[in-house]
Amino acid sequence: MSLLRQGTHYVLIGLLQLLLDWLVFVGATALGMPVPAGNITGRVAGALLGFWLNGRITFARDGARLGWHRFGRFAVVWSVMTVLSTWLVATVAHSLGLQWAWLAKPLVEGGLAAVTFFLWRHVVYR
Template sequence: MTGHPHPISRQALLFLLVGAAQLLLDSAVFIGLTALGLPLVLGNILGRVAGASLGYWLNGRYTFARGGEPQLQRRHLWRFVVAWSALTVLSTALLVAVEAAAGLAGSWLAKPLVEALMAAIGFVVWRQWVYR
């Protein structure tokens, strides 16, 4: 059977590609800023803002577009901010716990794993609520 891939398969693939770009940007900002002495909480928030800015646009424009139409209206942005804020609180709490147990370098190593977890939760939230 030929044809276009199933929409969720296409979305999952695009979400993974966008997510990889977000993860690189987010982690680079987080590690760079905390290495320069910025507190972990602020570094994580700024890293996630950088990644989210890229991801919101790419996912709204390509990953979750409907019939070629981007899903970047004001209601999508509001939902994105609400969901992103909740995931940022969770991400930050996890990294603070890792830092307390394993130090700053441990939080740098944990960052990609924490953000992979946030991405898994985020895919469901973005697909079912944010870009709906």
């Protein structure tokens, strides 16, 4: 698989993930859920979509690259990134307010996506 092909699919799938994650986060926190819980809820929704699509499309070689073994590695990487994401988004919400956290979330997730591409490629879906 070419890095360019994988990168292109990763970006497109990532945009879908980000949209779902952000919509769930904004909806949950607008309804009164605390920012950390809302962030985790949004990331879970995006992660489930992303694990499935990236395993079936982005990092698939001769077929889907899914399964419990890969999901375990995915969960470890995702958990670390979720702690970082939640800390960053909660810090923005605490310092600047909820609406700024809504705006900051796509930037936070976009920055983390650049790092996680290489972790997904070399650790999770190898």
